[in-house]
Every structure is written in structure tokens, then in C-alpha cells.
Amino acid sequence: MDVNARTDQMMARLREEGYKITPQRIAIVKVLAESKGHPSVERIYETVQGVFPTVSMATIYRNVMIIKALGEVLELGFADGSNRYDGNKPYPHPHMICINCKRVTDPEVGSLEDMTQTLSAETGFQIISHRLDFFGICRSCQRKKANFQ
Amino acid sequence: MDVNARTDQMMARLREEGYKITPQRIAIVKVLAESKGHPSVERIYETVQGVFPTVSMATIYRNVMIIKALGEVLELGFADGSNRYDGNKPYPHPHMICINCKRVTDPEVGSLEDMTQTLSAETGFQIISHRLDFFGICRSCQRKKANFQ
DNA sequence: TTTTCTGCAAATGCTTTGCATGGGA
């Protein structure tokens, strides 16, 4: 989905829910609406800081939490606290994570519907959501490594 | 794999690597060798405490880290800090996680080899590992919920 | 005897919260 359209969509949702439209909030939503980067809180902070130098981490955390509670952003939580966010495709989908540069990309793959169906039928587990991550070395990092050898 | 056999295997590995065999360490390994529960650090602590009342969290954390570094335990990290550990099957495999009781079980499913192959071929990403979690409500919790309605 | 390990307590570092001020509606 187009970034601007997605931004408008998220802003409309916030307005609907009674949240006020502040410049900081708009800036945060804009960063989240771009899925490509799968930004971290730190990254969102740095980007917003470029426009509002006095913005605080608290504001970033509070807004990301609000938007997440509305289901408008997908949180990819990691145990080391390096969470990443996707506001462009806020529904479960596979990710490829480079363990070297930490880049997160969305591969083009079929969904896991077959496996989900099978699991539900066999175990009686009512599946609500899933998460599938592939860890490895991205093309770019493979090239860089080759240059050192 | 049998729990005792797996315990011996892990202990042997620790000995090989030059680690000393302490009673606390043995107790921790025993808890990890049982995959069924996918225990948390807290759970390991409580269990070991049953035998060594003065054991400290620091000892649990240090030992789990050592065993993890040896690749003898799979860490299922969660952003909220509620990490779970599997020392019986310390390699990537799908998990089913009940969002109600937090129970973690291993479903019987085929691996993701096909998808992994396809992704590697299409994107050039060198896949080293993966993680697949299904979130939902387990049978037991579905029954309990039914009782309240 | 030497070296590692443990338990305690303090430090760390990210995230959350309280509060007074500022800014939307």
C-alpha cells in the first residue's frame, strides 16, 4: 500500500478514536507507515528528532503503544529489546532478518494457511495468529563479507 | 529423546568444554533436558530452589547462557522478557503458544524446508535458522472458557 | 593448590510513569 494513503488511514483511525492530532504524532505515524524499513523505536526517535529536536523517547513509546493497541502496527518483538515495527502491513507475515546488518525484509511467499489448518485440525488448538522469522545473511552482507576474504 | 540420556549428553558436553560439575549446574541441566515444559528462567529457578534453597537467579542466568552458547538449548525469546527454553530439542522447530495459560507445545508437523529452499533461491538470502510460532488458545483453555459461559 | 563457581548486592539499560507545562479542538 502507498505510504501516504496508509498514513492518512492511520491518522483517520486515531482521529476516530478521539486522539488529538499533534505534529509529533503525525511524524511518528509517517515513519510507521513506511513498511520497508521496519524501524526500531530508536530509529523512529532519530527520524522524528530530525523535525522536532526536543521530542522525547517517552512520546515515541507512548504513541507506538497507542497505535499498536489499535492494531495499526505489527510489532516484531525481540528478546534483546530491539523491537521492530511495521505499520504498512500490520498483519502477520513472514520476515527475513539479517543477523549481520539487522535489516528486515518481507519475502514474497505463500501464506501458512495449509499448515495452520492442519495444526488446528490435528491438535484442537485454536490458532489466532502466528509469527515466522527466517534468520540469515542478506545478499548485501554476503557481498561485503566476500570483499574481506 | 529420553530425559536422562539428554541430561548425560549435556553434562558430557559441559565437561568437555572445561566447565566444572556443580550440583546447581546439574540441577539446571536436568530441568532443561525436559522439553515438555519449555521452562522460563523463573520456572527453572523455582525448581532448582526446591533442592538448593539458597540458589540465586544469577546462577540460573549464567548457566542458561553458557548452555545456550554451546548450542545445547533453544531459546524462545519474547519481547516481554518471558523467555522459554528447550534443552531437549535445541534446534528450530515450530511451537504452539497458548496466549491464555502460556503453555508451549511442539506440534507434529513437517518442517519448513520447502519454503526455506524457495526463499533462498528467490532472494539470495542465506538462511541459517528460522522461528515459527503459532499463537492461540489451547484445548484445555478452550474448555475452561466454555465453563464460564 | 589453582581456578572456576556461587550468592549477594550493586549496576545496567530499556521502558514506563508522574507531574507540570504546553498545545489541540
Add this chain to the structure above:
DNA sequence: TCCCATGCAAAGCATTTGCAGAAAA
């Protein structure tokens, strides 16, 4: 004008680290 939102600073909290004594080899 009325609240909600922000920024700052302090509080929280799970995890990690430093250190001295205890235990393994």
C-alpha cells in the same frame, strides 16, 4: 476553555556484573 499530549526526570524491573568466599579438580 477544557483536556489531552508532551518533555523531563524519576521510577521500575528483568538481567548482568563485581566481588569475596566456597567448592570442584
